[in-house]
Amino acid sequence: MASTIDKNTLAFLADLSQNNTREWFQENKNRYDAARKNYIQFLDELLKQMQAFEPIAYGQQGKDLVFRIYRDVRFSSDKRPYKDHFGAYIAEGGRKSINPGYYLHLAGNNNSFVAGGLWMPPAEQLKAVRQEIDYSLDEFRNIIEAPAFKDRFGSISGDQLKTTPKGYDKDNPAIEYLRFKSWNAIMPVSDKVVLSSNFLAVVLEAMQELKPFNDFLMAPLRDLGAED
Template structure:
């Protein structure tokens, strides 16, 4: 299992996640009703502000190595806590976590980016990559991996990367993708429909004073992966 352990990353940012923020998310997971949420709305607003404050400082720190972090704010990244239950059998009205996505275009972007998931009971994680892209993006990334397999493997199979993120995650085809043979040396990566690298985070890490450094270390390690996935998509945007 990947381990997002302590880091040597140095940051000047002092934002931290409050213990009360994680406690609110734990309690919400156990009491996911509109009545409970209404009674605890002040707790939610305090927890959300804490998360947004952390994201604002996180963006400033990320801008040192990731240009897409410039000119964005925490509010541009964070997803609504209210669930869309119209077409779901799960009728819980609220998400039991906070989530934020850093990418060109903000949280609704379909481009590769960085995700920070905050939840109680050791269910937090950070992640990066490309999630369920449209057909033309999917085709372009598969071609990039096929043409530059050595470069891709040098990123995702590096010892340091594997230690943080383990194996790549994401939905995969059970058969070979159209246009490729099963003997293709890249086939294990070409079957993916999403390419995601995920690093679990414990409650202890989230509440530590150096959590910002842990997040930055993880995101900085993800940058070569995201850059590789982004490169072929820029050509699509220019067409």
């Protein structure tokens, strides 16, 4: 297993961002294969070490968590055939899960990041999370305003309603968080850090810091499941 990211992996992704054509990709397919293998081996080591604090890492494999590099361009004005990054999602239920999880985005040109949270949940889950934040605002604030969390992730982000969500008053003390449709925490990572020998430790520490945030968002979804 690889506990570091090879400089050739990042170089391939940087080059792909500048040469996003099928012809170039086919000519550099061996570079892609090597880069993808390195990323998956890194994920496998990450999953192994995550088990110390995150049970959902058990039984998961890097190859199953990586998103396809091929873009679906059927309904997009952007016709570039490939993503210019590798991405993997670690969550209960796997890569396609709607549950909160951890995301590792690897890209050249200082565009890598570690992220966590809940992305665009369906209506029932969205309503349940808003209710949890409304009921447990102090707990939520304690998580996202903790100094170690803010140092890494700054403020949480995500798509938001321009208006007040149905059922809530605009003077609700939690309204700034209730307007979110996704609750995300993102930590940018420079190429220098990605290629350093301690990148795995950096990712693990960030994900450990994300765990209370993910656990908070997951709790109301578990309650939904218990009601079914």
